[in-house]
Amino acid sequence: VEQNRLHLVYQPKVDLHSGRVIGMEALLRWVEPDLGFVPPDEFIPLAEEIGCISKIGRWVLLDACRQNKEWQDRGLNSVPVSVNVSSRQFSDTDLLEVVTEVLQETGLEPQWLELEITESAMLEDEVTTTQTLKLIRERGIRVSLDDFGTGFSSLSYLRRLSLDTLKIDRSFVMDLPDDDDAKGIFEAIIVMAHVLGLVVIAEGVETEEQRDFLHSIDCDEIQGYLISKPVPPDEFAHFLEPDAQASK
Ligand code: C2E
Ligand code: MG
Ligand code: MG
Numbered sequence: 001v002e003q004n005r006l007h008l009v010y011q012p013k014v015d016l017h018s019g020r021v022i023g024m025e026a027l028l029r030w031v032e033p034d035l036g037f038v039p040p041d042e043f044i045p046l047a048e049e050i051g052c053i054s055k056i057g058r059w060v061l062l063d064a065c066r067q068n069k070e071w072q073d074r075g076l077n078s079v080p081v082s083v084n085v086s087s088r089q090f091s092d093t094d095l096l097e098v099v100t101e102v103l104q105e106t107g108l109e110p111q112w113l114e115l116e117i118t119e120s121a122m123l124e125d126e127v128t129t130t131q132t133l134k135l136i137r138e139r140g141i142r143v144s145l146d147d148f149g150t151g152f153s154s155l156s157y158l159r160r161l162s163l164d165t166l167k168i169d170r171s172f173v174m175d176l177p178d179d180d181d182a183k184g185i186f187e188a189i190i191v192m193a194h195v196l197g198l199v200v201i202a203e204g205v206e207t208e209e210q211r212d213f214l215h216s217i218d219c220d221e222i223q224g225y226l227i228s229k230p231v232p233p234d235e236f237a238h239f240l241e242p243d244a245q246a247s248k
Pocket of ligand 1: 027039044085147203223230
């Protein structure tokens with residue numbers, strides 16, 4: 001963070017019914033002169049372990065909100081930016097305070113920010129996580145449960161957590177549309193999520209067959225290489241051009 005070696009890339013989220021870009025996920029990248037590209041799957045767990053993920057996480061929130069505000073000020077389409085939040089950010093810091101500060105500092109309105117959390121936050125400290133998320137949503141910030149279907153996927157969390165969106169893990173999408181079990185599980189999750197009033201997004205959609213199947217079972221949104229890999233901000237801006245959306 002101090003040496004300015006981190007940067008964010010953005011991946012579009014698309015509404016399956018309209019085909020429009022309705023969101024974007026900010027994903028962290030680290031390129032170090034000696035090491036080259038270090039995958040987030042490697043350095044984020046390490047950052048959590050050595051206790052510096054909250055500092056990195058604050059930088060990610062700040063940069064993603066600043067970027068989104070800049071795009072809005074340029075007259076591009078307004079869509080929420082989703083930021084991944086580590087479970088440690090609930091326990092090590094007051095996440096509500098950090099988010100409030102970041103929105104104030106950048107001037108971004110709360111409805112244009114979404115936090116992606118995983119169930120591990122519930123495992124670390126269920127009471128704090130539940131309470132913090134409730135307050136965050138009361139501020140108008142969206143909350144999405146990432147990687148759903150892996151880990152514990154406790155159905156009681158779905159009742160207790162204050163959520164907007166359920167993000168179904170890539171491992172289920174990978175087996176579509178040939179694997180009957182994966183199809184059945186997917187359909188059931190979508191029905192359940194809709195009953196609970198949640199929006200469903202599938203991550204890691206790579207083929208048209210996967211997209212068509214997801215559309216046929218009433219999945220709301222998709223994200224994946226079929227639409228675009230995560231790209232740098234300059235490139236991402238094209239997805240937010242008013243004309244680009246209508247033609248997709
Ligand atoms: P995630 O939040 O589940 O992010 C989705 C990952 O799937 C991203 O990998 C993305 O590039 C990849 N992906 C998207 N579409 C496809 C597809 O169609 N096919 C395939 N094979 N992969 C796809 P990435 O960027 O390497 O990030 C990996 C994980 O690192 C993220 O998983 C998230 O858990 C973590 N991460 C990334 N940025 C941050 C961050 O700023 N803060 C925190 N705490 N964690 C982050
Ligand atoms: Mg995510
Ligand atoms: Mg995920």
